[in-house]
Amino acid sequence: MKKILVTGALGQIGSELVMKLREIYGSDHVIATDIRKNDSTVVTSGPFELLDVTDGKKMYQISKEYEVDTIIHLVALLSATAEQKPLLAWNLNMGSLMNALEVSRELGLQFFTPSSIGAFGPTTPANDTPQDTILRPTTMYGVNKVSGELLCDYYFQKYGVDTRGLRFPGLISYGTEPGGGTTDYAVEIFYDALRKQSYTSYLEKGTYMDMMYMPDAIQAIVDLMEADASKLKHRNAFNVTAMSVAPEDFASEIKKHIPSFTMKYQVDPVKQAIAESWPNSIDATCAREEWGFKVEYNMEKMTQDMIEKLSTQYT
Numbered sequence: 001m002k003k004i005l006v007t008g009a010l011g012q013i014g015s016e017l018v019m020k021l022r023e024i025y026g027s028d029h030v031i032a033t034d035i036r037k038n039d040s041t042v043v044t045s046g047p048f049e050l051l052d053v054t055d056g057k058k059m060y061q062i063s064k065e066y067e068v069d070t071i072i073h074l075v076a077l078l079s080a081t082a083e084q085k086p087l088l089a090w091n092l093n094m095g096s097l098m099n100a101l102e103v104s105r106e107l108g109l110q111f112f113t114p115s116s117i118g119a120f121g122p123t124t125p126a127n128d129t130p131q132d133t134i135l136r137p138t139t140m141y142g143v144n145k146v147s148g149e150l151l152c153d154y155y156f157q158k159y160g161v162d163t164r165g166l167r168f169p170g171l172i173s174y175g176t177e178p179g180g181g182t183t184d185y186a187v188e189i190f191y192d193a194l195r196k197q198s199y200t201s202y203l204e205k206g207t208y209m210d211m212m213y214m215p216d217a218i219q220a221i222v223d224l225m226e227a228d229a230s231k232l233k234h235r236n237a238f239n240v241t242a243m244s245v246a247p248e249d250f251a252s253e254i255k256k257h258i259p260s261f262t263m264k265y266q267v268d269p270v271k272q273a274i275a276e277s278w279p280n281s282i283d284a285t286c287a288r289e290e291w292g293f294k295v296e297y298n299m300e301k302m303t304q305d306m307i308e309k310l311s312t313q314y315t
């Protein structure tokens, strides 16, 4: 039975992943950590430790004390924030990754960290972006993600650390809101649809990017970590996606549930430039072939579920 330490456990992915992992492996087998504490079920339903991921010594101590065999490292400054604070992004994203990889090497742990469609750049083929392709991002976040993928490969090749990763698209969820990402509009739009029946998009009409619903993302992490290592040719990091969509696609799907919904556009040039440097649609064939990646939610099913779940909060 796995024993897993999760960093950034109170974030958008962490808050749902911890609960799923506790369901699968048992509450005591999932050690949630974050730099802050709240009264959510992540903190109350199992072991929780305060951890600043720039403190490698403390990460080592907690991992040793709980005898974990896996680290899932989720802490990261996302793309839009990283563009505003590039030095902080480099120091936090790369410093914490290095700490987590070192602890994994020292204690012989399995390791997961997310990469992103942010690893791609304007010279990457924009449609059906292949698994193995040009990685020349023009954002600090992208530079961190490519460096992270290479570092994880290095730790696997040089030290035999069982590193695994996914290139996540925009992730949509109703639990914990994301912050500082370029794809965040795809979450905000649902909250505003229910609160105000309108949304002002900071991305232009026709800006296509990949997206995925959180339950599919969580399942993908679990499946990849359980996958037979001998079948993995890529490891860091697999393209995964459920849909390629633009802001107006969300608007028309939401309108089916909330007919009074309206959408305006007020473009944020920084976020627009980031979005334009990322692919329109990526190809997840390698993930499907090497470890059976699949999704349950398309745009229709996801919208229905988001509106159902958020309605209970806003009506």
Ligand code: AKB
Pocket: 078, 079, 080, 115, 116, 117, 118, 141, 168, 169, 170, 171, 180, 181, 182, 183, 184
């Ligand atoms: C972001 O927009 O920065 C993230 C991502 C796609 O990695 N959601």
